[in-house]
Amino acid sequence: EAGVAQSPRYKIIEKRQSVAFWCNPISGHATLYWYQQILGQGPKLLIQFQNNGVVDDSQLPKDRFSAERLKGVDSTLKIQPAKLEDSAVYLCASSLSPWQANNSPLHFGNGTRLTVT
Amino acid sequence: GQQVMQIPQYQHVQEGEDFTTYCNSSTTLSNIQWYKQRPGGHPVFLIQLVKSGEVKKQKRLTFQFGEAKKNSSLHITATQTTDVGTYFCLGGSQGNLIFGKGTKLSVKP
Numbered sequence: 001e002a003g004v005a006q007s008p009r010y011k012i013i014e015k016r017q018s019v020a021f022w023c024n025p026i027s028g029h030a031t032l033y034w035y036q037q038i039l040g041q042g043p044k045l046l047i048q049f050q051n052n053g054v055v056d057d058s059q060l061p062k063d064r065f066s067a068e069r070l071k072g073v074d075s076t077l078k079i080q081p082a083k084l085e086d087s088a089v090y091l092c093a094s095s096l097s098p099w100q101a102n103n104s105p106l107h108f109g110n111g112t113r114l115t116v117t
Numbered sequence: 118g119q120q121v122m123q124i125p126q127y128q129h130v131q132e133g134e135d136f137t138t139y140c141n142s143s144t145t146l147s148n149i150q151w152y153k154q155r156p157g158g159h160p161v162f163l164i165q166l167v168k169s170g171e172v173k174k175q176k177r178l179t180f181q182f183g184e185a186k187k188n189s190s191l192h193i194t195a196t197q198t199t200d201v202g203t204y205f206c207l208g209g210s211q212g213n214l215i216f217g218k219g220t221k222l223s224v225k226p
Contacts, residue, residue: 042218
């Protein structure tokens with residue numbers, strides 16, 4: 001099966017600019033996650049979607065980050081305006097069902113490496 | 118809030134030596150998953166543990182889930198250079214899903 005697709009792979013922007021990331025999950029996967037992974041740390045959950053609804057966005061900095069999954073398939077994550085501390089790899093993952101279902105491994109995309117200068 | 122502590126942060130071993138990484142949660146977990154991330158790559162699912170005291174094996178890898186479902190370990194027997202990478206646990210509890218900070222394994226041939 002095709003994996004989780006993400007684009008772009010790399011992005012360099014200046015602080016205060018805006019940026020958007022795109023994710024196409026594995027076909028049939030209802031659950032989609034966006035993670036932020038700062039160098040040397042574990043991934044941090046930003047938002048979890050179930051179909052086109054938000055399950056958990058408690059750690060999403062909503063003053064500058066937004067995400068949507070309008071048709072329950074593809075998703076976009078936007079940062080506006082970007083700060084230096086947003087430099088990280090942004091990983092998208094999908095699973096067949098929510099992790100709460102106890103049989104739902106996460107499948108990750110290759111990520112987008114964002115550098116804010 | 119809930120925390121998932123993972124130790125050690127780094128482990129350097131000689132090829133053929135064993136390796137173990139541990140995860141401890143401040144709350145009871147409903148399940149725990151383990152992932153491996155190669156340098157420059159993305160996390161790849163290894164296994165999920167759900168039951169108290171569960172032990173699962175994958176070739177040279179042994180995964181355990183504690184009786185209280187608050188801790189877990191991953192043990193690699195006779196490491197090989199292909200085992201290099203960062204191993205993460207991912208614990209689910211009380212509606213939260215949290216990664217440990219990972220253990221970075223390097224193997225000297």
